[in-house]
Amino acid sequence: xxxxxxxxxxxxxxxxxxxxxxxxxxxxxxxxxxxxxxxxxxxxxxxxxxxxxxxxxxxxxxxxxxxxxxxxxxxxxxxxxxxxxxxxxxxxxxxxxxxxxxxxxxxxxxxxxxxxxxxxxxxxxxxxxxxxxxxxxxxxxxxxxxxxxxxxxxxxxxxxxxxxxxxx
Numbered sequence: 001x002x003x004x005x006x007x008x009x010x011x012x013x014x015x016x017x018x019x020x021x022x023x024x025x026x027x028x029x030x031x032x033x034x035x036x037x038x039x040x041x042x043x044x045x046x047x048x049x050x051x052x053x054x055x056x057x058x059x060x061x062x063x064x065x066x067x068x069x070x071x072x073x074x075x076x077x078x079x080x081x082x083x084x085x086x087x088x089x090x091x092x093x094x095x096x097x098x099x100x101x102x103x104x105x106x107x108x109x110x111x112x113x114x115x116x117x118x119x120x121x122x123x124x125x126x127x128x129x130x131x132x133x134x135x136x137x138x139x140x141x142x143x144x145x146x147x148x149x150x151x152x153x154x155x156x157x158x159x160x161x162x163x164x165x166x167x168x
Contacts, residue, residue: 012167019166023159029153035124038145039117041074042126046139047077050130053090053137058092067092074143076123082138084131100125100142110138 052063067079078093078100086102093099100120109116110127118125123143 016167019163023163027155030095031152034145034148034151038124038143038148039126042124042141042143043115043128045074045077045079045129045143046126046141048131049141050081050139050142051092051093053081063090071079073147074141075146077141077143078145078150080140082140084136084138086138089137100140102138103125107138 008116049067051061051142052058052066053060067077076094076097078097079090080092080100080102081090082089082102083089085109088102091099098121106116106118106127109118110129114129120142123142123144125140127138127140130137130139
C-alpha cells in the first residue's frame with residue numbers, strides 16, 4: 001500500500017474516532033442535563049405544593065384545583081404530602097395514574113438525606129423533606145418526562161447525521 005493511502009486511512013480513522021467521541025460526549029452530557037432539569041421541576045412542584053398547603057385561605061380542595069388546572073410539564077404526575085408523623089395530608093394524582101405512597105424505606109432515605117430520587121414504575125420520583133419551621137413535611141412527587149424520549153430521539157438523529165456527514 002502506498003504511503004499516501006496509508007496517511008489518508010490513518011487520518012480518516014483519527015477523524016472518525018474524534019467525531020465519535022465528540023458525539024458520545026454531547027449525547028451523555030445532554031441526557032444528564034435533561035435529567036437534572038426534570039428533577040429540579042419535580043422538586044419545585046413538591047415545594048410549591050407544600051407552600052400552597054401552608055398558605056392561609058388555601059385548603060386541600062383548592063390545591064387540588066390548582067394541580068388540575070396547571071399546565072405543568074410533569075405528565076402522569078402524582079403528589080403526596082405527609083406531615084411529620086407520617087400521616088397523609090394531601091394527595092393528587094392525574095387521571096388513570098397509580099398514586100405514590102410513603103413506604104418506610106422511602107421515609108428513611110428521605111429523612112437521612114433530605115432528598116431521595118427513585119423510580120416508581122415507569123415514572124421518575126422524588127421524595128423531599130420540606131419545612132422552614134418546626135413543622136416538617138415529607139413530599140413525594142412522581143412524574144413521567146414525556147418530552148425526554150422525543151428529545152433524546154431527535155438528538156440521536158442529529159448526532160448520527162452530523163457524524164456521518166462529518167466522516168464523509
